[in-house]
Structures are given as structure tokens and as C-alpha cells.
Amino acid sequence: xxTTSLEEFYNQVNRLxxxxxxxxxxxxxxxxxxxxxxxxxxxxxxxRRAYYKISLISGxxxxxxxxxxxxxxxxxxxxxxxxxxxxWIPEDTKQSGYFCIFTDEFLLPAKSGVVLDDxxxxxxxxxxxxxxxxxDKEDILSIFKKMNKEITSNYVYKYDLLRNYxxxxxHFGQKLQPVTSxxxxxxxxxxxxxxxxxxxxxxxxxxxxxxxxxxxxxKDYADRLSVHVNHLNKVLKENTGKTxxxxxxxxxxxxxxxxxxxxxxxxxxxxxxLGFEEVAHFSNFxxxxxxxxxxxxxx
Numbered sequence: 001x002x003t004t005s006l007e008e009f010y011n012q013v014n015r016l017x018x019x020x021x022x023x024x025x026x027x028x029x030x031x032x033x034x035x036x037x038x039x040x041x042x043x044x045x046x047x048r049r050a051y052y053k054i055s056l057i058s059g060x061x062x063x064x065x066x067x068x069x070x071x072x073x074x075x076x077x078x079x080x081x082x083x084x085x086x087x088w089i090p091e092d093t094k095q096s097g098y099f100c101i102f103t104d105e106f107l108l109p110a111k112s113g114v115v116l117d118d119x120x121x122x123x124x125x126x127x128x129x130x131x132x133x134x135x136d137k138e139d140i141l142s143i144f145k146k147m148n149k150e151i152t153s154n155y156v157y158k159y160d161l162l163r164n165y166x167x168x169x170x171h172f173g174q175k176l177q178p179v180t181s182x183x184x185x186x187x188x189x190x191x192x193x194x195x196x197x198x199x200x201x202x203x204x205x206x207x208x209x210x211x212x213x214x215x216x217x218x219k220d221y222a223d224r225l226s227v228h229v230n231h232l233n234k235v236l237k238e239n240t241g242k243t244x245x246x247x248x249x250x251x252x253x254x255x256x257x258x259x260x261x262x263x264x265x266x267x268x269x270x271x272x273x274l275g276f277e278e279v280a281h282f283s284n285f286x287x288x289x290x291x292x293x294x295x296x297x298x299x
């Protein structure tokens with residue numbers, strides 16, 4: 001699975017990458033979708049990105065993720081994180097709106113008071129696309145227009161102002177989240193569950209046929225978290241309804257689907273990357289998880 005860098009993104013949209021921001025300040029930019037579509041850059045490939053992205057898009061579209069496909073009939077607000085790959089496909093020629101991109105350095109906690117990956121809107125496994133009303137669309141559009149105007153200004157503190165606009169968009173999206181996801185219970189078991197999911201997600205993406213998963217079993221994760229495997233299993237069952245092994249298997253199967261569809265690696269290489277010593281073991285695992293053999297899924 002390839003990760004699109006900022007440089008590659010700017011090549012795709014036929015723009016020069018601004019040199020104004022340093023590594024310490026981070027990167028930020030905002031774009032008008034109609035301007036980019038005029039240059040034939042409306043379809044973005046199925047990849048992970050090395051940046052965060054918030055988009056307001058008007059038009060019929062389809063968002064494809066490894067585990068779901070979301071159809072949009074009119075106006076949508078989309079939040080993208082570097083952790084989750086997706087493919088955005090316009091389904092008509094009338095596309096408009098704005099999007100902004102930024103790196104994590106741009107919104108470091110010291111600058112913004114938030115930790116991006118702790119927010120429900122950017123959390124792995126969340127729902128990142130929201131259909132919005134015409135009224136909400138106008139409110140969101142006004143924020144993007146202020147961004148677009150400010151990015152070209154000479155105001156000394158313009159990036160502080162732009163951070164505030166980004167946070168305003170994030171809070172707008174958070175209001176659209178279910179209440180239960182905004183106010184999780186901060187119990188000890190919830191903390192263990194959160195740490196487990198974070199540790200699991202850190203094993204991915206698999207970006208090279210020479211990369212191999214280090215943690216494969218429930219005991220591997222329990223040992224790393226310094227808890228007994230039975231306790232980890234009990235906690236996850238209470239918080240997610242699934243066993244530790246089921247969660248690991250589901251995530252490995254999800255990555256297997258991505259690698260089968262989005263790389264030209266042979267099945268033996270994919271099996272190795274995902275921790276299977278024998279191709280037959282991987283094939284049996286994949287068929288049990290998806291009901292089809294890897295070679296059939298790929299075709």
C-alpha cells in the first residue's frame with residue numbers, strides 16, 4: 001500500500017508546493033474543487049495520505065474504504081486521516097466545494113490544544129463522511145472561503161487564524177457525531193481497550209513486501225500492554241463485543257484485502273508480511289474470514 005506524500009499530492013493537482021511553512025510550523029493549504037476539476041484532477045487514487053484533509057464536496061460521489069462504501073447524493077463533509085486509505089470517486093460532472101490539507105505539525109497540541117488522533121472525527125474505525133443540509137453547507141462554505149482569503153494575506157498571525165478555522169471545521173464535524181462517540185467512558189477497561197486498538201493500528205500499513213507484523217496473537221498484545229491475556233480478552237469483550245483474537249483477525253483480513261487489491265505482490269509475499277509462514281495457512285485464514293480464496297478475491 002502506497003502512501004501519497006505532499007509532493008506527490010501537489011504533482012497530482014498540478015500545483016507547486018509552497019515553501020512558506022517550515023517543519024516546525026507544519027503545512028497547510030486550501031483548494032477550490034472547481035479549479036482543480038478544470039485541470040482534470042477530480043479523482044484521487046486509493047491510497048493512504050501523509051496529511052490530514054477536510055473536504056466540503058457538492059455533487060454525487062462515492063467514497064470507498066476497505067470495509068465500507070459510502071454513497072453521497074448531494075453535499076458531504078469528509079474528514080481524512082493518514083491512518084485510513086480511501087478512494088473518492090465523483091459520479092457526475094457537477095462537482096464543487098473546497099478542501100484543506102494539513103500535517104499534524106500544523107495542529108500540534110501546544111498550538112491548538114488538541115490531539116488529532118484522539119478526536120472521534122479522526123479515530124480509526126469511525127464514520128468519516130457526513131451528508132449535510134443546504135443550510136449547514138453554507139455555514140461550512142463560509143469557513144472555507146475565509147481560509148481561502150486568509151491564505152494569501154500578509155497578516156503576521158494568519159496561520160494562527162487558519163488553525164482556528166480548521167478547528168471550527170473539526171468541531172462542526174464533531175457535532176455530527178453520535179453522542180456516545182463524543183463522550184466515551186474513561187474507565188480502566190476503556191483505557192486498556194483504547195491502548196490495544198492504538199497498538200493494533202500501529203502495526204499497519206504494510207508498505208513493503210519485506211515488512212512483517214511483529215504482533216500476531218492475543219498474548220503478543222497482552223504482553224506488550226503488561227496485562228494478562230484473559231483480562232485483555234474480558235475487557236475487549238465488554239467494550240467491543242468481540243474477542244481479542246477476533247479483532248486481530250478482522251484487522252489482518254482487512255489489510256490482506258488492501259494488499260491483494262492494491263499491490264502486485266504475489267500471495268506468498270502477502271502471506272509473509274501478515275505473519276503466515278505457509279501460504280496454505282494464509283489461504284485458509286483468508287477464506288475463513290471472507291468466504292473466498294485470496295486468488296479469487298484478487299481477480
